[in-house]
Amino acid sequence: MPADAALDPFRAPFAMADILRRAQADALGAFGLSPTECRYRVVASGSHWRLRDYADQDTSTSLLIVAAPIKRPYIWDLAPSVSAVRRCMRERLHVYLLEWMPASPDNANKGLDEYTDAICECIAIVSVESRSTWPFLVGHSLGGTLAAISSALAPERVRGLVLLDAPLCFRPKSAPFRDALVSLIPSPLSEDELFPGSLLSHMSALAAPGTFIWSRLMDAALSMTDRHALDIHARVERWALDEVALPGKLVHQIVDWLYREDRFCRGALTVHETLLGPSSLSVPTLAVVNVADEVAPVTSVVPFTDAMPTGYARIIEYPGEVGVGVQHLGILVGREAHARVWPQIISWLNARGTVASAAGAPERAASA
Secondary structure: OOHHHHHHHHHHHHHHHHHHHHHHHHHHHHHHHOOOOOOOEEEEEOOOEEEEEOOOOOOOOEEEEEOOOOOOHHHHEOOHHHEHHHHHHHOOOEEEEEEEOOOOHHHOOOOHHHHHHHHHHHHHHHHHHOOOOOOEEEEEOHHHHHHHHHHHHOHHHOOEEEEEOOOOOOOOOOOHHHHHHHHHOOOOOOOOOOEOHHHHHHHHHHHOHHHHHHHHHHHHHHHOOOHHHHHHHHHHHHHHOOOOOEOHHHHHHHHHHHHHOOOOOOOOEEEOOEEEOHHHOOOOEEEEEEOOOOOOOHHHOHHHHHOOOOOOEEEEEEOOOOOOOOHHHHHHHOHHHHHHHHHHHHHHHHHHHOOOOOOOOOOOOOOO
């Protein structure tokens, strides 16, 4: 019996759980906790993605946000006070966002090839709309991992890369979350079946209960005396309930190729018959790491950046904060993150956005 058959009895119940959790999210939304997103227009789309354009002005520097394939992308624009999208727009950056559509039986077999194809196609579209200027790529969590893989595939087409709590190294003991998740999820996974979002949420909670259960409860308790922190915490909880199914092929490749076998960091990841690894990522790269995050700790980033071409990577450490629900999301929704870390991110982008050769010029080593 294939190892993946152990998950078969859970697929249907967790698919129903996706529906019930989304209903809970809608109920919370009725109490004023729905996202308040900026206006955007959809400028391109494919079978499993669409490209949002948030521009309300003509700017020279373009930013392509690669959303994580897990849950909805409005975590980037959760509320006006803690919106990464609005922050970048205020800094006169032309913001685009690549949104992954919920998986369906028709596209359950989409994997890394198809996801990197979408990113590369969006890079080309943004370049044309931005008068042939290559964009910066920004990604959080697995969105950052996908952005890094795509940048390694075509480094000459990326002006710079910003990774926010995005794991790049998955060697054993690089993160307790990695080790626990690999032990929980059987191998190999089916490439033809949908993977319910709530099943992945359940696995993540089992792998890191401190992050996804106990610290969330503690964060809620500590937020009680701060109305703003409590509001953001509640909005994060509503977002966490907004589950989407993922393609079985993508989950299989992420779990087995990245988490279990660490192919990207080992220089053994093949995408479109091209071998990729740290030496392929010759792109100015800024990585922000939350030291309180168990999902993507500094040990899941430094081994990779150390193996990149000399001088291309810089790391900023962020201590985390109260009122973000889950520390893994702190860089996107934390007040301290927006006050102290985002100015450094914007400064880094602006410094490279004004240099015509930024796409090929090495990043000088700098301490955060």
